[in-house]
Amino acid sequence: MWRRRFAFVCSPLVSSPKSTLIHNQAPYWHEHAKAFTTGNVNSEEGISSKVKVPFITFVLGLGGPGSGKGTQCAKIVETFGFAHLSAGELLRKEMSSNSAKGVMIRDTIKEGKIVPSEVTVKLIQKAIESSNNNKFIIDGFPRSEENRITFEKIIGVEPELVIFFDCIEEEMVKRVLSRNQGRIDDNIETVKKRLEVFVTLSLPVLDYYSRKGKVRKIEANGTVEEIFEKVRPLFAAEKVSTK
Ligand SMILES: Nc1ncnc2c1ncn2[C@@H]1O[C@H](COP(=O)(O)OP(=O)(O)OP(=O)(O)O)[C@@H](O)[C@H]1O
Ligand SMILES: O=c1ccn([C@@H]2O[C@H](COP(=O)(O)O)[C@@H](O)[C@H]2O)c(=O)[nH]1
Ligand SMILES: [Mg+2]
Numbered sequence: 001m002w003r004r005r006f007a008f009v010c011s012p013l014v015s016s017p018k019s020t021l022i023h024n025q026a027p028y029w030h031e032h033a034k035a036f037t038t039g040n041v042n043s044e045e046g047i048s049s050k051v052k053v054p055f056i057t058f059v060l061g062l063g064g065p066g067s068g069k070g071t072q073c074a075k076i077v078e079t080f081g082f083a084h085l086s087a088g089e090l091l092r093k094e095m096s097s098n099s100a101k102g103v104m105i106r107d108t109i110k111e112g113k114i115v116p117s118e119v120t121v122k123l124i125q126k127a128i129e130s131s132n133n134n135k136f137i138i139d140g141f142p143r144s145e146e147n148r149i150t151f152e153k154i155i156g157v158e159p160e161l162v163i164f165f166d167c168i169e170e171e172m173v174k175r176v177l178s179r180n181q182g183r184i185d186d187n188i189e190t191v192k193k194r195l196e197v198f199v200t201l202s203l204p205v206l207d208y209y210s211r212k213g214k215v216r217k218i219e220a221n222g223t224v225e226e227i228f229e230k231v232r233p234l235f236a237a238e239k240v241s242t243k
Pocket of ligand 1: 063064065066067068069070071072088140175176178179180220221222223224225227
């Protein structure tokens, strides 16, 4: 499957001079590219411009819990055909096993803390590998600078676009507490901790991408439709490929 996908993956963005592929790192895509492309790799320069890698969009968890990341990602998927990778969902699936790792994930989520980066990145990596899509919207990740650095080291790509759902705290808390999906972290104690983690660990990620000019802030207090009408133009813009 990986071979087949690599043969068809084609993003004008990543093969342009503006490519955000991180040369000198990129071990993950680089290794696959070497294995599955037909001689376009120049080993001295890293990945050549002809090598295709998936177009990746991150939606960061910088809007905080309940800011509407999952809801808006679902609409982006429906409208623009992205594959939705929710880091939180991947972790929740993994935690349902009673393995030591599952228990560790459960305890971490319950405390509103961040699961070790390697665990989350491996789950994301597996999800990308088993997908037939070539563009991914990653919801709620990276949660910290350490997450970001680990992702870039292992996966070897940077996001084209970072959408920040900026929602007032009162509204976020209200939404989370009425979500009613049985999540172990949807209670006031954990929400307070998650908000703290958001400010101390996730905001620096937003700062990092802001300095690179990648962040688009969406005011996320209105209705789902109102918010999506602000999201839509980001994907219609020339810069973001939805092909
Ligand atoms: N604009 C909105 N207005 C009212 N309710 C909303 C809006 N967007 C999402 N919701 C509802 O709020 C709850 C939280 O939304 P969602 O799950 O999308 O947030 P999230 O940012 O993914 O949160 P988390 O980080 O906790 O996963 C859900 O029950 C969702 O249906
Ligand atoms: O990259 C991540 C994403 C999530 N977590 C943990 O999961 C919960 C819930 O995440 P949601 O995105 O809100 O569904 C989050 O509070 C963290 O405990 C993580 O560790 N790393
Ligand atoms: Mg969510």
